[in-house]
Amino acid sequence: MSTVETTTPTTQAPAAEAVGTYKENRSARENAGRIFFVILILATVFGLVMLALLITDVVVKGIFNDLPGDYMLVTGDISGDTITANEVAVIDPLERIAGSRTQTDRGIAGEIVGTETRTEETRGGDTLNLEFLVLDTEHGEVLIQIDEDTVILDEDEGETPATLESFPVDGSAHVMVIGIERQDFIIGQEILVGPPEGSIAGEIRSFEGPTISVQIASDDGTEELSVQQNITLETSMGRRTVVLEEGTLMFFAADPDGDQTQLEELFGTRPPLTGTVITDFPSRRPREAGMLSGIVGSVIVIGLTALFSFPLGVGAAIYLEEYANRGWLTNLINININNLAGVPSIVYGMLGLTVFVRFFGAFRPSSPLVQAFNIPVEEGAVGGWIFNLFGIPWLEIHLPFGRSLLAGGATMTLLILPIVIIASREAIRAVPPSIREAAFGLGATKWQVISRTIFPIAFPGIMTGMILALSRAIGETAPLIIMGAFTFIAFLPSSIWDQFTVMPIQIYNWVQLPGDAFRVQLAAAGIIILLAIMLSMNAIAIFLRNRFEIKW
Amino acid sequence: MADVPIDSGGGGPLAFLRTQAARNVYERVMHALLFIASAFSILVTLGIIASLFGEAITFFTANPEVTLREYLTGTEWAPLLQSNPQFGILPLINGTIMIAVLSSLVALPVGLATAIFLSEYAPGRLRRAVKPLLEILSGIPTVVYGYFALVFITPQLERIIAAINTAFGLTDGPGEIEINLFNALSASIVVGVLIIPLVASISEDAMRSVPRSLREGSFALGATQFETATRVVVPAALSGILASFVIAISRAIGETMAVTVAAGATPKMTLNPLESVQTMTAFIVQVSFGDAAAGSINSQSIYAVGATLFLMTFTMNLIGDFILRRFREEYE
Amino acid sequence: MTTNGSTDYVFETDGLSVYYDGKLAVDNINLQVKRNHITALIGPSGCGKSTVLRSFNRMNDLIPGASVEGKIIYDGRNIYDDSTDPVEVRRRIGMVFQKPNPFPKTIYENVAFGPRINGYQGNMDELVERCLRQAALWDEVKDKLKENGLALSGGQQQRLCIARALATQPDVLLMDEPASALDPIATLRIEELMHELKEDYTIVIVTHNMQQAARVSDYTTFMSIDRSNPDARIGHVVEFGPTEQIFTNPQKKETEDYVSGRFG
Missing domain, CATH: 1.10.3720.10 (MetI-like)
Structure with missing residues (x-):
């Protein structure tokens, strides 16, 4: 051992020489210790400063900076323009558009070839009439749902129709320009700039930054313009600078001096962290976006997880502590539980997807089970093979579970089960053996000993571990994304068979959306809410631990 | 025995046997349930292996353009x-x-x-x-x-x-x-x-x-x-x-x-x-x-x-x- | 207590041997425990006193790897018979342990625990009070029955454990060095209590303390390690008899050495 090594030179060195050597050595050694301390303290201070910065950063972004409002560019009378053969551009169409989501989620342009009304039945049994525009675009015909959120830009009637074109830029977005002329990039021109910087409108005030070339489509064909990248606009919120980059949408008012064309503010601004973050559903407008469905989804998923993992986890812990005798099987279970605790959470998501969402594909149209019994196969979380005795949605059984709350809770259960088992075992092990002997000595059966003495005594400890595990589950994002939880859920679930989303998925979605309003501010607001819930769960756990700790 | 009656074991040899048998069944059921709970973790591991590797094998076998070597x-x-x-x-x-x-x-x-x-x-x-x-x-x-x-x-x-x-x-x-x-x-x-x-x-x-x-x-x-x-x-x-x-x-x-x-x-x-x-x-x-x-x-x-x-x-x-x-x- | 007392003896062991993981721990114990008397088991550490005591209510069953040979006849029945339910045995033969081990429940619930698990249907308050009185604890705790049992002093805790054991109305009380963790005054209380309890119960006590055995017991069993094979540490009974005889006129040299303090 190392102790022996350090002693060897001391005992062998001649006494006279050693004195000098020791002194020199000692100061060097003490310096080493001091340096270590200084480094450690510096590292700690650095860590604390970073933590303080993070908290300030999140709080400032989440509370103090206002979210931008939304603007609409109105040219002419929109209501009369939805006629066949008219060319239109649609900003921020709903994601229900037929066709690929990645190509259409920022804007699309095309010629109207017709309108369509579809009737859909909601889960409540109501019928819903949905209005669609059928557009002929470069991606083929797509259906665009029209509702109060749809913003349609179209050409003024009567004039020679300017061609409205869309350019795929880097495969991600389109530049759509209406009636562009070279002089449109001039100071005083009214302009609306769309995603990815967030919609903002105003009058051009100045140009700055490096010069870039912009590809523009107009009546005379495609042309390239050189523009400076940073454009400062005078908006209703003061001066804002927008940066032109790939995928930026620009709409110029056709006539800078005309009275026909105007930019209108649709909504005012608001701070990110207000009550509406809690009470609103997800929205494509930062001004209206909230995470109500995420909060409700998280609460139900965590509730289901608690419901499933408690009996399974505590049962396993009791078995392993009180019943299992030493042997290969117990050993295997022990090693297995330790290893499951280290399996990446994303793997549990894939397990949940295969087992709970898809049932190993047993309900695919091509599976022998479906073909043999002629089981109706539906898509989606609330579909599948439905069995229901009493007509109450909560009592239905859907096979497979689909991307439902139930599948989410079941997936999370598998994820936290090892943690619950390990924590419960510790709590049970903390009950002294003398208590078991006392109960056995009174003629209790094994199960009575466990249920009447050990379990009640270990219960606060078990609950502490349970809450800590659940507080971890509430922040887990990856497994539920893999399992297929949704992002855009604008309703509250009516049963555990419904589709759902959770808080961290909302945050992730906001973080990866373009525009600071989502990426920075709303994400910060969401994080504040999530951390508040998580930390209060931790506080409850610590309180339980301190309040019910038994000193033997 | 003391003067206060106790319902189990106090009513003659037959009653004693009956309760003991019932008690043993209950004990065994609880034992079995708890064992199932602890063995469930092995099922989870098997589920992970089956779902991951099952689909991964399909990935290699069902798509001719994919080879394990590549x-x-x-x-x-x-x-x-x-x-x-x-x-x-x-x-x-x-x-x-x-x-x-x-x-x-x-x-x-x-x-x-x-x-x-x-x-x-x-x-x-x-x-x-x-x-x-x-x-x-x-x-x-x-x-x-x-x-x-x-x-x-x-x-x-x-x-x-x-x-x-x-x-x-x-x-x-x-x-x-x-x-x-x-x-x-x-x-x-x-x-x-x-x-x-x-x-x-x-x-x-x-x-x-x-x-x-x-x-x-x-x-x-x-x-x-x-x-x-x-x-x-x-x-x-x-x-x-x-x-x-x-x-x-x-x-x-x-x-x-x-x-x-x-x-x-x-x-x-x-x-x-x-x-x-x-x-x-x-x-x-x-x-x-x-x-x-x-x-x-x-x-x-x-x-x-x-x-x-x-x-x-x-x-x-x-x-x-x-x-x-x-x-x-x-x-x- | 003596309803089916066809014999004076509560326990008679016949060739009792206990093994741990196949290793012999106590060998060929033959003992009688007399009804309504106190029998003490004394001997040096590790001679298997507690092992023998724990055999009387099958507590050894709970130790993995423990096995028992021979018979213990209780109430005319071998408690190690296959048809005997160890749970029933333990209900009739109460036990008090070396260290006080009250449950972290209220004083009341500690005493009521045994009756509850055994489906007692009489007046619980009365039973709790009677047991606490029998354990000489009632006066000290009657105003704080709802307090946690762990809040009591060590001596009170041990008396609470005795009350708890009495509440299942056992025939026999097994006491495993019940006073070893207590101070002298608390020890004295426990010893007085044992004198009172032997009116109604048969008591078997393991003690480390020879004076205690001499003070409280009627019969004494002296156990020791088999000297012919000291490494194996196999316990056996050296001498059994009335306490007075063991302490004043032992028949065996080994006993005399031990009780006079020359060995141990």
Whole structure:
């Protein structure tokens, strides 16, 4: 051992020489210790400063900076323009558009070839009439749902129709320009700039930054313009600078001096962290976006997880502590539980997807089970093979579970089960053996000993571990994304068979959306809410631990 | 017997037998239920293996354009391309290992130093205050760490890089250092912070289980506290510390949201931490977030990647667990 | 208590041997325990006193790897018979342990625990009070029955454990060094209590303390380690008899050495 090594030179060195050597050595050694301390303290201070910065950063972004409002560019009378053969551009169409989501989620342009009304039945049994525009675009015909959120830009009637074109830029977005002329990039021109910087409108005030070339489509064909990248606009919120980059949408008012064309503010601004973050559903407008469905989804998923993992986890812990005798099987279970605790959470998501969402594909149209019994196969979380005795949605059984709350809770259960088992075992092990002997000595059966003495005594400890595990589950994002939880859920679930989303998925979605309003501010607001819930769960756990700790 | 009647066992030999039989059935049922609960964990492992490897095998057998050889040795990963998709996993492994290594550079020294401090220096009250703090630190959702990396650390890195460029006159020159908005470095820093508590807590447990007598032996020879900590306690607890390293690196490999948010989605073979890379986990999220349909080649490819990830982390966890067991046997 | 007392003896052991993991711990014990008397088991540490005591209510069953040979006849029945339910045995033969081990429940619930699990249907308050009185604890705790049992002093805790054992209305009380963790005054209380309890119960006590055995017991069993094979540490009975005889006129040299303090 190392102790022996350090002693060897001391005992062998001649006494006279050693004195000098020791002194020199000692100061060097003490310096080493001091340096270590200084480094450690510096590292700690650095860590604390970073933590303080993070908290300030999140709080400032989440509370103090206002979210931008939304603007609409109105040219002419929109209501009369939805006629066949008219060319239109649609900003921020709903994601229900037929066709690929990645190509259409920022804007699309095309010629109207017709309108369509579809009737859909909601889960409540109501019928819903949905209005669609059928557009002929470069991606083929797509259906665009029209509702109060749809913003349609179209050409003024009567004039020679300017061609409205869309350019795929880097495969991600389109530049759509209406009636562009070279002089449109001039100071005083009214302009609306769309995603990815967030919609903002105003009058051009100045140009700055490096010069870039912009590809523009107009009546005379495609042309390239050189523009400076940073454009400062005078908006209703003061001066804002927008940066032109790939995928930026620009709409110029056709006539800078005309009275026909105007930019209108649709909504005012608001701070990110207000009550509406809690009470609103997800929205494509930062001004209206909230995470109500995420909060409700998280609460139900965590509730289901608690419901499933408690009996399974505590049962396993009791078995392993009180019943299992030493042997290969117990050993295997022990090693297995330790290893499951280290399996990446994303793997549990894939397990949940295969087992709970898809049932190993047993309900695919091509599976022998479906073909043999002629089981109706539906898509989606609330579909599948439905069995229901009493007509109450909560009592239905859907096979497979689909991307439902139930599948989410079941997936999370598998994820936290090892943690619950390990924590419960510790709590049970903390009950002294003398208590078991006392109960056995009174003629209790094994199960009575466990249920009447050990379990009640270990219960606060078990609950502490349970809450800590659940507080971890509430922040887990990856497994539920893999399992297929949704992002855009604008309703509250009516049963555990419904589709759902959770808080961290909302945050992730906001973080990866373009525009600071989502990426920075709303994400910060969401994080504040999530951390508040998580930390209060931790506080409850610590309180339980301190309040019910038994000193033997 | 006493004068107060007791209902069970008090009513003659037959009644006694009846209750005993009933009681035994109940006891056996509870025993069986509890056993099932504990055996359930084995079912979970089997479920993981069946679902990951089942679909991964389909990925290789059902798609003629994919071969295991190409998968393991190919240096281009582009399964989402419509035409001529590429299935070489090395770029994803490259990204994963780069982040694991860089984050270890952050977490292992700091975690070990924290463990030494907590186990050898900190008074009991401080330790009791710090340990729950570490627990909370490790409990913060990883998507929050990702946000922190993207909106806080990356801008700081950009500033530092710009300062370096200016200082060395590299701006607009051929040697200009460029940093991507999504980069491996900032993701590695937060993943490092994320796994510090893991290293600290396992290492601290290991060091605290080193017997007092070893420390006393060292002090008695005139060693300073620092020497005792670094030359006696750390070597004695070395296997436990190594186990904490292995487990922490395995955690870094499996870490998902922080790297998905901060490191980007560009699978490539690079050693430059300022570039955007993609890890195995980030790829799985990328595909899943875009609703991969069951049975499509995309959906199958995530299982192949997931199985690879599982094999890597599972092996490391087994090694870590094995080392820890050996270590515990040494001192118990 | 004596309803089916066809014999004076509560326990008669016949060739009792206990093994731990196949290793012999106590060998060929033959003892009689007389009804309504106190029988003490004394001997040096590790001679298997507690093992023998725990055999009387099958507590050894709970230790993994423990096995028992021979018979213990209780109430005319072998308690190690296959048809005997160990749970029933333990209900009729109460036990008090070395260290006080009250449950972390209220004083009341501690006493009521045994009756509850055994489906007692009488007046619980009355039973609790009677047991606490029998254990000479009632006066001290009657105003704080709702307080946690762990809040009592060590001696009170041990008397609470005795009350708890009495509440299942056993025939026999087994006491495993009940006073070893207590101070002298608390020990004295427990010893006085044992004198009172032997009116109604048969008591078997393991003690380390020879004076205690001499003070409280009617019969004494001296156990020791088999000297012919000291490494194996196999316990056996050296001498059994009335306490007075064991302490004043032992028949065996080994006993005399031990009780006079020359060995142990």
